[in-house]
């Protein structure tokens with residue numbers, strides 16, 4: 001393995017939790033104003049109209065007025081705390097944007113026996129998924145993993161570098177295998193088994209099952225050294 005510096009252009013994020021939350025609030029405010037005359041007139045008194053709700057700050061203002069009206073300062077504080085939580089939720093990148101930019105950045109280093117793996121401390125998704133840990137060109141030369149969801153900060157856990165390295169290593173083996181054309185693995189303890197969530201990911205070992213190891217060896221044309229951690 002070789003670590004080499006390449007200037008990768010980081011694309012713009014595609015999902016913003018605050019924007020999504022504002023869109024939901026905007027929709028329910030509009031619905032409420034249509035169906036509830038008292039709510040509509042209360043908001044109009046506060047200077048909120050259907051048209052002005054296009055602006056994000058007006059949506060927030062309207063919700064704050066409603067919170068205060070219904071539950072006083074407590075409800076207002078709760079609303080503000082909820083907004084802060086959305087603001088702290090990481091933005092999400094489309095992992096295919098990241099993969100494409102990686103491909104562009106490493107084009108001049110390409111060789112038939114060289115595989116490129118990008119690793120970023122970001123959160124990502126693909127298509128309609130809520131999140132994704134990594135992706136790879138099947139039988140290709142490029143893979144991308146994003147490890148923001150493995151970090152202690154993201155999960156409100158105590159800092160633990162070893163845990164972060166293990167989580168990242170498992171995802172690296174998984175994505176690297178796809179890049180080599182090794183089939184998806186269904187042995188639950190194998191590092192490459194598909195996890196539905198982080199606890200399933202944590203439950204896997206950091207080593208490969210026999211089938212995956214053979215797949216890696218065939219694709220790379222080398223014998224991999226077995227360690228005592230490896231599965232039989």
Ligand SMILES: [Zn+2]
Pocket residue numbers: 185186187190191192193208209210211212213
């Ligand atoms: Zn396996």
